[in-house]
Amino acid sequence: MCAHSSGAIGFPLRLLAREVYDRVVAIKGEKSVALITGEERIEQPEARYFCCTAEAMPRGGHWRGGPLAFAALDEAQLSADRERGHVFTDHLLHTRGREETMLLGASTLEPMVRALVPRAEIVTRPRFSTLAHIGPRKLSRLPPRSAIVAFSAEQVYAVAEMLRRFRGGAAVVMGALSPETRNRQVALFQSGEVDYIVATDAIGMGLNLDVTHVAFAGLSKFDGQRQRRLNPAEMAQIAGRAGRHHRDGTFGTLAGQHQNPEFTEEEIYAIEEHRFAPLTRLFWREAEPRYDSIGTLIDDLEAIPPEPQLARAPEAIDMAVLKRLAEDPLADDVTTPGMVRRLWDVCRLPDFRQHGVDVHTRFVARLWQDLRGGYLGADYVAARISELDRTTGDIDTLQGRIAAIRSWAYICQRPDWVLARDEMAARARAAEARLSDALHARLTERFVNRRTAILMKNLGQDPALLPVTLAEDGIVAVEGEPIGHVEAFRFVVDHRANHTDHRLLLSAAEKALPRLLGDRAHVLVTAGLPGMALAAGVVTWNGVEIARLEATQIATAPRIVPSRELAALPEPAKTEFLTALEAWVAAQLAPLEPLAKLEEASRDPAAGSEARALLLNLIEGHGYATRERTGIEHLPREARPFLRKLGVVFGALDVFAPALLKPAARAAFHASGADKRPLEEAMRAVIPGGDRLPSGYRPAGEQVVRVDVAEKLLRAAHEARAKATARQFTLDPALAVSTGLTEDSWKRLLGAGGFRANGARALAEGAFGPPAPDRWNWRPGFARRADGDGAGRPAKAGGKQRGQRQKGGGQKGTAHKGESPRSKPQGKRPPRKGGGKPRNGPAQSAPQPGNAFAALADLLRK
Template identity: 65%
Template sequence: MKDASIKAVLGPTNTGKTHLAIERMCAHSSGVIGFPLRLLAREVYDRLVAIKGEKAVALITGEQRIEPAGARYLCCTVEAMPRSPDAAFVALDEAQLSADRERGHVFTDRLLNARGREETMLLGAATLEPMVKALVPDAEISDRPRFSTLTHIGPRKLSRLPPRSAIVAFSSEAVYAVAEMLRRFRGGAAVVMGALSPETRNKQVELFQNGEVDYIVATDAIGMGLNLDVNHVAFAGLTKFDGVRMRRLHPAEMAQIAGRAGRHQRDGTFGTLAGAGGKMGPAPEFTEEEVYAIEEHRFAPITKLFWREAEPRFDNIATLIGDLETPPRHEALRLAPEAIDLATLKRLAEEPFAATIRGHGQVRRFWEACSLPDFRQRGPDVHARFVARLWQDLQQGYIGADFVAARISELDNTSGDIDTLQGRIAAIRSWAYICQRPDWVLARDEMASRARAVEAKLSDALHARLTERFVNRRTAILMKSLGQDASMLPITLTDDGILKVEDEPLGHVEGFRFVVDAAANHADRKMLLAAAEKALPRLLGERADALAASGMEEIEIGRGAIRWKGQMLAKLRTRDGQVKPELEPARELASLSDASRANLMAALDAWLDKQLEPLEPLRKMHIAATNPDAGSQARALLLNLISGHGFVTREKAGIEHLPKEMRPFLRKIGVTFGALDIYSPMLLKPAPRQLLHALGIDRRPLQEAMLPVIPDAKKLPSGYRHAGSQAIRLDLAEKIFRSAHEARAKADKSRKFRLDLALPISIGLEEKNAERLLGQAGFRVQRAKPLAEGAFGPPRPDSWEWRPSRRKQQRSAPAASKPREGSAFAGLADLMKQG
């Protein structure tokens, strides 16, 4: 076809060839562009929709069709591109892929036959120029220089790769290994491989493009026109398996990949990954010739393009195979190697059912089934069995919608690891391709929609797995920001104490103590601590100021310290002669500024004053103990009460030395003189007992509610007295003793009297325990004689008598007598009075 409007725009990457083709197509009334990847087709489709609107643009790939009625512009993969499109403009992108062993024959066919009515544009590398001249002699060839320079900077270790780098490997194992290392040391990387679905690749590329990660690890699929903001390309290897053998990349292939570095006017660099080793083999190195060729864009020209008959005859299967294996006649073309579709056709031609395939229509339909792409990449034998089953279903005319829906439903499962999800995506792509065929599936549109929905769902799950495995977003953020000023770090402290950097947790703050995230590994802990230490003084200062200005509802006293949310704010150091302890700031407050710490401590001191109000009786005892008017005997008793935290037994109080005239002085400050104990009733209430225990002053067991009666124990809580198998609070025991003395006073002159135990029993004491308690105060019960046999009437009541212990009488006697004047004892008494 001779047409003066054929233009070949050739040149290296980053020359704006694709952008030019889009501009030219938009200038025509209609147009078609064929791309090597459906990812690129979708990218350009979105750009055209923004320019021309949804109704004017169509997208056709093997697995997806968006065809608005009356669409004038078509974006498609080369395989889905019409051979003879009815459009004003036609363009073929990456035309140099005509020399590719696997897909080259399709590109060659479109290069030779796809023409626009008004303009045709062939886009490709400069190495394609001899082939264009030989096969399309009427084409107008124009060279486009690269917008930016590409410079070799030699090998770089993974730890020294510059930001915005792409690392290229040539196997999934190598890609995963590099990505894992980047996750550990640089926060992670996006992953792009040919086996990923376009949706997954788009989302992984977006991770890199929006700056969430600074690195992308990819196979050579990155060289096929992916527009990335890459500054440097590092090769993890320079050899690949091309489907036949392991070989070194050609310089033109190296340049296609390295050319991803630098966009528009921004220069780029390339090199190798040093110290890779392991699964990636020895560290690769460019030769001087390869570096020169890549930097200067000088490569050996392409001398042959792969070709295969694009319009074979369908008389029978043998004729079809013969035409597909017919060599080309032009010297610039060579017969394409046996592709997967032809290999499948030849395998199935040997099956018994192949003898039943007759006629032009049947043979064509069978060839279309054999042309199903091997998305699962399991080899010709496995793929041939899948196609054979597909053909058996197609022999019925159409594949039933229920059958297809069931197969799609089986794949609708997002569980599993990365490889499992990749396998499901490959399988669903096969069914998406099948559902796109116009004459294969009943309810085609509905089934195609279901297949695309499942593929999108699986792609989301795969993206999540890849991100979870290869991206540590927190580390990536910190690697970028650790060198910045502390005030510029995007670190915040949530209300519930989580310290975050751009919504990624660094750890949590307990009170004013920072705890590193437990999920962080050992290598990350230092980095997290370093980042937190930059922001914590400011954030904790704000927290301290807010706490000081609040009502401090969550502050409490416990285990000898003031605590907030269970964490210590200040230790409480007891001081001689004072109830109020000294506040010692906790070690965690050292990170606060002096002003914030002083403000918080002043607020805690004022708060503590209010909390100590239940201990007012104890404070009065401290004051009275320093009063010179109290006398040495009263001060001694007060010191005993203070050391006993509000009570002391009469035996230990030294009350025998206390002058009677001092008792009113002590009663005025709340001291009660009981039969067995001296105590302050106000200090036997729950609030002061709990407070003394929380302050760490009283280390005996705590009875929080200060119940009247509790079970007896070897070590009783403060404020209780033993009473047999029970214990009773001191003030209630005194009430019982007082009641017993009142009953004794009302009796006649005889020593025996009757005592009603209703009061102790109503308090909660058992009768035997009440008798034991009264026995401690000198009350003895005399059991009444039982009624004589045969006598009737109520039992005789028991009688009681009071017999104080002799030891008490002996202690009381000397106190009542006066020492003889002039004796040493009289002098000692005078000194004690003066003291």
């Protein structure tokens, strides 16, 4: 056509007309080319080349009063089609180019052409590739780049759904789709994003695909009148999509269906050898009927063909609509030839919605009622288009709206039907484009699993070449499609993956993650392990456990047990990461350095057995031990300076290392898992008492207090005693209260250190002012534990350490670890010697004989 000065080609599909239009525009320029279809018209005043659908192509090939230099009809064998054949037959008989006319079609048309156009020159173009039958194939064994052909929407959807599950998805092509949606689905297949396309027999015409195999899901279809088996020519038209130019193709059937269709030997031979029965007749209908009346019009349309090779066309839907409207009262006013022609034009509106004659007749009748008085108003048409321009809904809903909008696009192309035709046509095309985009998105969303499709293509490759990436936020993706995410070093499959895809995604991750995790570990080590945390003996990164600490004989050097996810790291990266992790853990446990010194000293033979035994007790108690457990009475005096250099303090009640009782050290003990209490509790100096006494604390009534704080309070009491001028003295409880101790707990703590409170006499009734403070005295041989058990301060001058029984009615305390609680059965205290009233304050027992020397020595010293 482009070799002539002008020309026109009639195509069976709007899709083909648009495709060729774009190619001719690239050659001749936009101003020289026109596109004319039932739903779209792009026509420049100086256009010389016309790409049309067969129905929109002018009869005879004349344009603007004269014939064009070239005329062509594509797929001319459609002259034998029951619905549209008469249109192609009329062009075959009457459309001619001034210089050249081409009829393009299957070789089965040759006898008809020779009979109807004797002067025609027959030119045969042989197929360069071959078609071979390979028998039935299951869906799971279909080769890539296959097309599966079904003959119902339900079967198309079922096959596409199975392909999505097992092969990543498929493109979908059906006759009910708009050309735009069909093009985009084909592009999905052509680009290689999916390897399969599922289609109806619409694939057999006008689609040039990169297909290597065609699988028939069935061999019969409903042709509008009955369910029948495809004839060999129709089978070949579809199977011929496999293989193009010099590349061979194959065809067969789809096994595993409810009905297992199979080709006969004759059908296979006909398809492979391209030998088909020739056409024996073409359908014809009068193309220029008379419009004197509706009856005359119907008679002409049903007239007998003039040639024996022609057969009267079956009643198409436009003819059926005309006959029904002729019986309707609305046809009574159709009397003039102009009105008859206009009614016939309305009846020829295509049934895009495919709802049948009855529904389509009602739509045409409503349209005729609106048109009989003139034009459709722009506001009315705009409102109808707006009602359909909604992109919500499922696939079937969108298909219905597209079919309806195509009807309005056809209506808007008629210049004598709609006011503001160009504007309304543009609106209809824009609405159809939006609906087509939405339908394509729904089809892709439902029938394409891009992630699975990509993995199916790449899993057989070298793992190093698998296009898997790990983003900074931990998302693992294959060519941009997420397959899961990494929590620290543990891969978690995408929660949206179904059970079938789960194993596939894991397989992809296992092949690629060692390399990616190795890179992540190296980056993490280089950056100094940011995001790491140690708590309760568990090492976490960004909240995910990566290792645990396991206690060893050396408390400050626990063993690091990595989580099993770290086993996925390559060996060099794993070694580098664990080495860095050990250094990081050591830095976190640095506040326990004093404990490390104690451990080192306990292994020194020069320290002496008594000092080493004391050190072992301190290490076991995490820097604390009661005086009773340390065996301090056996410790040589010369060993004490050695221990003090190590930071050991010999307190009134306990032996401890203050550095290990500070918040930093307590936090380190908690981090290592040695202290199981909550961190907040481990950092406090005074906490409520419980069934178990935490290490580093001693009981004080209903509370327990850290031993360094207890030593501070006892030291303050001794300082107050030293400053006192009398045997009895007063103590200020402010310091104890500031630490969190209650007054009762403070008194019990001081009682364990040998201090005794003599309660002041209560104010007389009606007296005003503060009560007198309690008076205290110190009885070192008469000490009592704060919880009521004996654990007194050692007596001077080598005196024996004795406990103090609890006053009758008091509560029995809890024994410290290593101490033996002793309490006297409850009862009334025996009366004082000489009678008289008892003194205010705590009850006292009579001095024991073993303490007489110590009491006398103290009295003489004072």
